[in-house]
Amino acid sequence: MEEPAAAPEAARIPQQRGEQLLDCAVRYAEERHWDVLPGTWLEAVDGAERCSCADGGCPQPGAHPARPDWASQATGSATAARRMWARQPRASILLPTGRTFDAIDVPESAGFLALARMERMDVALGPVTCTPDRRMMFLVLPGGAPKVPDLVRRLGWSPAGLDLLTRGEGGYVAAPPTRVGGHGAVQWVRRPTQANRWLPDAEELISPLAYACARDARPAG
Numbered sequence: 001m002e003e004p005a006a007a008p009e010a011a012r013i014p015q016q017r018g019e020q021l022l023d024c025a026v027r028y029a030e031e032r033h034w035d036v037l038p039g040t041w042l043e044a045v046d047g048a049e050r051c052s053c054a055d056g057g058c059p060q061p062g063a064h065p066a067r068p069d070w071a072s073q074a075t076g077s078a079t080a081a082r083r084m085w086a087r088q089p090r091a092s093i094l095l096p097t098g099r100t101f102d103a104i105d106v107p108e109s110a111g112f113l114a115l116a117r118m119e120r121m122d123v124a125l126g127p128v129t130c131t132p133d134r135r136m137m138f139l140v141l142p143g144g145a146p147k148v149p150d151l152v153r154r155l156g157w158s159p160a161g162l163d164l165l166t167r168g169e170g171g172y173v174a175a176p177p178t179r180v181g182g183h184g185a186v187q188w189v190r191r192p193t194q195a196n197r198w199l200p201d202a203e204e205l206i207s208p209l210a211y212a213c214a215r216d217a218r219p220a221g
Contacts, residue, residue, distance in 0.1 A: 022085035025093045028175060030078035032192055035099050037074040038084045038091035040066045042181050049181045061181030063092045063174040092178040098169030101199055102145040103137040105165040106213055111136030114212035126199040128190040132183030137173050144202030151206045162213040
């Protein structure tokens with residue numbers, strides 16, 4: 001059951017499944033003022049799903065930019081988004097990072113551990129996605145990605161020793177309900193709502209995220 005305060009906007013934000021990519025892309029631009037970018041899509045070839053880029057070994061089938069000048073193609077206009085997805089309704093929804101947000105990228109197991117810790121600490125969160133390849137993306141204020149390595153060092157860990165990545169200027173994340181070939185769809189773990197419109201700074205999340213990544217890495221070590 002939705003919280004009363006979040007219901008008006010939560011009703012408009014895309015659900016996990018069942019909505020057209022066009023509608024979702026328009027809503028991200030219109031309601032969150034996020035730049036959106038149409039990416040590649042999945043095509044049925046000989047009974048299997050293949051990326052529209054035609055690369056048989058594509059590492060991100062159906063979920064990467066379709067052209068080299070993708071950064072200049074991204075738009076925050078809902079009208080332009082509607083026009084682009086009307087031309088290719090199957091195109092994935094990509095959100096450029098380094099503009100209205102950056103993203104901290106961690107393994108799913110560490111991400112859920114960190115979420116539980118953040119809830120106990122009453123840490124304010126922004127939207128969070130979970131990808132089919134078991135990664136979680138925590139959206140933070142733009143400019144956060146470059147600060148993360150130094151923040152991790154201050155906490156006593158080596159950035160190279162943690163499976164904690166960042167996506168900032170020049171990067172992107174795939175948005176729900178984009179499907180990644182053969183694996184499933186990107187989903188919201190924490191959906192965009194009025195309550196999380198103001199994003200946290202990377203510094204506010206890095207301690208529980210780094211701790212969770214370090215703990216997650218111990219069995220492998």
